[in-house]
Amino acid sequence: MTGVLAIDPLLFGELKWMPLVIVALKVLVIFVVGLVGTMFMVWFERKVIAGMQNRIGPNKAGPFGILQTLADGVKLFFKEDLLPDRADRFVFRLAPFLAFVPAFLVWAVLPLGGDYRDGNRGLVEWFGHATRVQLADPPVGILLVLALSSIAVYGIMLAGWSSGSKYPLLGAVRATAQMVSYEAALGLSLAAVLLTSGSLSTVGIVGTQDSLSNWNVVATGVVPFVIFVIAATAELNRPPFDLVEAEQELVGGFNTEYSSLRFALFFLAEFMNTITMSGVIVTLFLGGPQPLAIGDWTADIPLVGNGLEGTIWFLLKLLLFLYIYVWFRATLPRLRYDQLMDLGWKVLIPISLGWFLLLAALRLGRDEDWNVWLVAGVSVAGLLVAAVVMFGAMKVSGRNRQQGAVY
Amino acid sequence: MSDFLRDYLTVVWFGLAALVLGSLLLGLAALVRPVKPNASKLIAYESGVDPVGIGWSQSQIRYYVFALLFVIFDVEAVFIFPWAASIERYGTFGLVVMLAFIVLLLDGLLYAWKRGLLRWV
Amino acid sequence: MQLVVFVIASLMVLVGAVGVVLRRHPVHAALSLVLTLFGVAVHFVAQEAHFLAAVQVIVYAGAIVVLFLFVIMLLGVDSADDLRIERLPIQRPLAAVMGVGIVGLLIAAVVATRGSEPLQAGAGINVAGVGIDDAVAGHDANITQLAGNLFADYVFAFELTSVLLIVAVAGTVVLTRREKPPSEEDAP
Numbered sequence: 061m062t063g064v065l066a067i068d069p070l071l072f073g074e075l076k077w078m079p080l081v082i083v084a085l086k087v088l089v090i091f092v093v094g095l096v097g098t099m100f101m102v103w104f105e106r107k108v109i110a111g112m113q114n115r116i117g118p119n120k121a122g123p124f125g126i127l128q129t130l131a132d133g134v135k136l137f138f139k140e141d142l143l144p145d146r147a148d149r150f151v152f153r154l155a156p157f158l159a160f161v162p163a164f165l166v167w168a169v170l171p172l173g174g175d176y177r178d179g180n181r182g183l184v185e186w187f188g189h190a191t192r193v194q195l196a197d198p199p200v201g202i203l204l205v206l207a208l209s210s211i212a213v214y215g216i217m218l219a220g221w222s223s224g225s226k227y228p229l230l231g232a233v234r235a236t237a238q239m240v241s242y243e244a245a246l247g248l249s250l251a252a253v254l255l256t257s258g259s260l261s262t263v264g265i266v267g268t269q270d271s272l273s274n275w276n277v278v279a280t281g282v283v284p285f286v287i288f289v290i291a292a293t294a295e296l297n298r299p300p301f302d303l304v305e306a307e308q309e310l311v312g313g314f315n316t317e318y319s320s321l322r323f324a325l326f327f328l329a330e331f332m333n334t335i336t337m338s339g340v341i342v343t344l345f346l347g348g349p350q351p352l353a354i355g356d357w358t359a360d361i362p363l364v365g366n367g368l369e370g371t372i373w374f375l376l377k378l379l380l381f382l383y384i385y386v387w388f389r390a391t392l393p394r395l396r397y398d399q400l401m402d403l404g405w406k407v408l409i410p411i412s413l414g415w416f417l418l419l420a421a422l423r424l425g426r427d428e429d430w431n432v433w434l435v436a437g438v439s440v441a442g443l444l445v446a447a448v449v450m451f452g453a454m455k456v457s458g459r460n461r462q463q464g465a466v467y
Numbered sequence: 468m469s470d471f472l473r474d475y476l477t478v479v480w481f482g483l484a485a486l487v488l489g490s491l492l493l494g495l496a497a498l499v500r501p502v503k504p505n506a507s508k509l510i511a512y513e514s515g516v517d518p519v520g521i522g523w524s525q526s527q528i529r530y531y532v533f534a535l536l537f538v539i540f541d542v543e544a545v546f547i548f549p550w551a552a553s554i555e556r557y558g559t560f561g562l563v564v565m566l567a568f569i570v571l572l573l574d575g576l577l578y579a580w581k582r583g584l585l586r587w588v
Numbered sequence: 589m590q591l592v593v594f595v596i597a598s599l600m601v602l603v604g605a606v607g608v609v610l611r612r613h614p615v616h617a618a619l620s621l622v623l624t625l626f627g628v629a630v631h632f633v634a635q636e637a638h639f640l641a642a643v644q645v646i647v648y649a650g651a652i653v654v655l656f657l658f659v660i661m662l663l664g665v666d667s668a669d670d671l672r673i674e675r676l677p678i679q680r681p682l683a684a685v686m687g688v689g690i691v692g693l694l695i696a697a698v699v700a701t702r703g704s705e706p707l708q709a710g711a712g713i714n715v716a717g718v719g720i721d722d723a724v725a726g727h728d729a730n731i732t733q734l735a736g737n738l739f740a741d742y743v744f745a746f747e748l749t750s751v752l753l754i755v756a757v758a759g760t761v762v763l764t765r766r767e768k769p770p771s772e773e774d775a776p
Contacts, residue, residue, distance in 0.1 A: 083477060087477075087480060087481055087484060090481075091481075091484060091485075091488070137492075137495075137496050137499070137500070138496075138499060138500055138501075139500060140500055140501050140502065140503065140504075141496070141497070141500060141502075142504065142508055142509065143509070144509055144510065144511045144512070145509040145510070146511055146518075147511075148613075148615070150616075151615065151616070151619070154619075156489070157486060157489055160485065160489050161482055161485045161486055161489070164481070164482070164485035165478060165481060165482050165485065167481070168477065168478045168481045168482075169478070195477055195478070195481060196474040196475070196477040196478050196481075197474055198474045198475055198478065198638060199638045199639075199730055199731075200638045200639055200641075200642045200730070200731075203548070203639070203642035203643070203646065204478075204642060206642070206646050206650075207642050207645035207646045207649075207650065210645065210646055210649065210650025210651070210654075211645070211649065211650070213650065213654060214622070214654075217654070217657060218615075218619075221615065221657075221661070223511065224511055225511035225512065225513050225518065226513055226518070227513055227514060229661075233530055233658075233661060236530075236534075236654060236657075236658070237530045237533050237534065237658075240533065240534060240537040240650075240651065240654060241533055241537060243537065243541070243650070244536075244537050244540040244541060244544065247540075247541065247544035247545075247646075248540070248543075248544050248547070250544075250548075251544060251547045251548060251551045252551075254548060254551035254552045255551045255554060257552075258552050258553065258554075259552060260548070260552060260639075260731060311512075311513065311514050311515075316512055316513070317511055317512055320496065320500060321492055321493055321496045322493070324492075325489060325492075325493075397587055398586070398587035401533065401585065401587045402585070402587070405533075405536070405576070405580075405585045406580065406585060409540065409576065410573065410576065413569055413573060416547070416551070416569075417565075417566060417569060420551070420554060420562060420565065421562060423554060423555075424554065424555075424558065424559065424561075424562050427555050427558075428558060428559065446573070449577060450577065450580075452581075453577045453578075453580045453581040454580070456581045457580055457581055457582070457583045457585075457586060460582075460583050475633050527662075528662060528764050530658050530661075530662070531655070531658045531659060531662050531764070532760055532764050534651075534654055534655045534658045535655060535756070535760045536757070536760070537651055537654075537655075538647075538651040538652060538655055538756075539753045539756055539757060541646065541647055541650070541651045542647060542651075542749075542753060543750075543753065545643050545646065545647055546738065546746070546749070548639075548731070549639065549731045549732075549734045549735035549738060549739075550735055550738070550739055552731050552732075552735070553731065553732050553735045556732070556735065556736075557735070557739045557740065561739050564739055564743055564746070564747065565739075567747060567750070568746070568747060568749075568750045571750040571751065571753075571754055572750055572753060572754060574754060575753065575754040575756075575757035575758070576757070578754075578757060578758065578761065579757055579760070579761055582761045584760070584761055584764065
């Protein structure tokens with residue numbers, strides 16, 4: 061199956077041109093779509109949030125102000141690039157790339173379309189070659205996303221550190237602690253998805269979600285989905301988790317000392333991360349390019365081939381999530397740092413672990429014909445015990461606080 | 468050379484393309500933008516006021532605590548992944564093994580919680 | 589092709605390793621360490637140990653080096669840190685002994701396996717008695733194989749890992765927490 065992507069630019073002698081061209085085309089298209097999509101996202105966010113706040117928003121550059129981002133980019137392009145004299149020069153230059161490249165790379169493993177109906181594993185025909193609307197499908201695709209998001213942490217941490225300035229450092233340390241905390245929750249809620257899909261490759265994960273009841277958002281019971289969305293928002297440093305750039309206390313956060321295009325790279329990375337993370341959520345929980353299907357009925361878009369339809373479905377779901385992120389930003393006030401840490405460690409991680417065990421028990425129970433009610437009963441009892449122990453810990457901790465114990 | 472490796476290679480090309488794009492943009496901008504640094508421009512901006520002391524201050528130990536807890540839970544998640552992906556293979560025994568593993572680690576979290584480590588200030 | 593990947597990855601590992609030793613600034617040393625860890629991940633990919641490669645990046649580069657960086661920031665080290673002051677005098681001789689020991693082990697391993705057939709990439713798959721069917725073998729064999737090792741063959745070691753991790757939690761609690769004498773009143 062992977063043989064269809066038979067491209068090996070470095071294998072001399074047996075060079076096949078068509079697959080090479082297809083891959084080059086994919087790289088180009090994803091690149092352009094990624095960049096244009098990011099520009100669109102910035103405009104979309106400003107416009108939607110303006111609507112929610114009863115303003116007009118950008119409306120001068122181009123129709124509906126759609127070229128506003130481009131104008132901003134061009135402005136940044138011509139700005140002087142300052143390197144603070146106390147900065148660590150090498151790391152200061154390196155950091156924007158550490159933020160920008162991982163943001164791009166996530167695109168490579170997302171299934172952006174393709175025909176997944178009737179057990180067809182995302183293959184479409186391009187120029188007579190069966191291929192996927194996806195750059196690459198490594199066997200551990202979704203772990204690659206996690207790995208990339210852990211690299212993105214470096215971009216922020218090093219940017220703040222290398223500036224040789226107090227607020228960026230503070231912002232960077234905060235951001236890092238926040239991102240790693242929620243990465244734990246992210247990973248644990250991902251485990252629930254693996255239970256139902258049994259595969260770590262993105263194609264495999266999309267492949268199992270062939271109808272609404274098999275979409276992981278339903279199949280895992282909404283809890284992991286909610287946890288994943290919250291953790292992803294925190295991972296992106298987006299409101300209500302944007303303590304990294306809390307203007308009132310930290311000036312601009314980790315990128316205060318950056319100017320000109322280096323700043324633009326951070327900005328681009330941030331918005332691209334928003335899009336790709338939405339894409340990851342869609343892939344993991346909402347079936348990616350799978351059409352909406354309930355039972356035997358499939359919502360088929362007329363006049364469009366199945367291959368292209370996957371892309372349309374993916375984009376629709378993606379847009380939904382982008383809108384939700386903007387909505388979060390317009391609606392929710394920023395959390396305090398202690399609230400942030402409490403939410404991550406005391407709520408999300410215990411719940412995702414507990415829910416994972418519950419799902420695993422139910423799944424095994426179904427496989428091995430256990431009594432469903434027995435499993436449910438034992439699980440509920442277990443959860444109750446856990447809750448009691450947890451509240452006990454909370455009480456002890458609270459008592460200690462009142463007695464004034466500190467670090 | 469296997470098919471899998473080709474997949475990774477594609478990812479590497481893509482990453483290189485992103486790198487090249489970034490460098491190209493920066494390089495092009497370096498040609499057109501003004502370069503007129505002076506002493507006061509190069510002072511760290513911070514909050515607009517002249518900075519006092521060195522920029523690298525010590526951070527609090529709390530951050531370290533959370534980073535360490537993260538290492539532990541990251542390792543835990545990594546152990547959970549292969550089990551979750553092939554759960555039916557190990558049946559009840561696997562569940563018991565995993566239950567013991569997770570409960571033990573949750574104990575750790577609870578202990579840290581009880582001793583007030585998870586409390587921010 | 590295998591050779592090209594091998595050379596690139598090995599270069600990453602070696603440059604990183606030399607960087608860790610030679611860079612004076614602890615943050616630069618930590619970054620060199622990241623390069624080394626990446627190189628090792630590339631080696632893993634070349635051997636078709638995909639899961640290990642991803643885990644290498646997630647756990648080592650993503651968590652442990654971040655922890656190192658936190659420690660560096662905790663100490664507030666800047667470039668002027670003086671390396672001549674030895675806090676633990678035994679450190680250097682101990683490091684030398686360890687280094688020689690590791691080199692010895694590596695040489696012993698190379699010598700011992702000199703005559704044996706080189707392992708083909710991906711040959712590790714299917715050796716355990718986990719009966720992998722062909723459908724899975726293509727994509728998820730790696731994880732299945734690893735799960736077989738963890739949850740069937742070495743389950744005791746796996747459980748011990750959790751004990752190790754919980755000891756780490758307890759250690760953190762003990763090390764970072766200090767009871768405040770009740771006479772002081774001011775809150776931090």
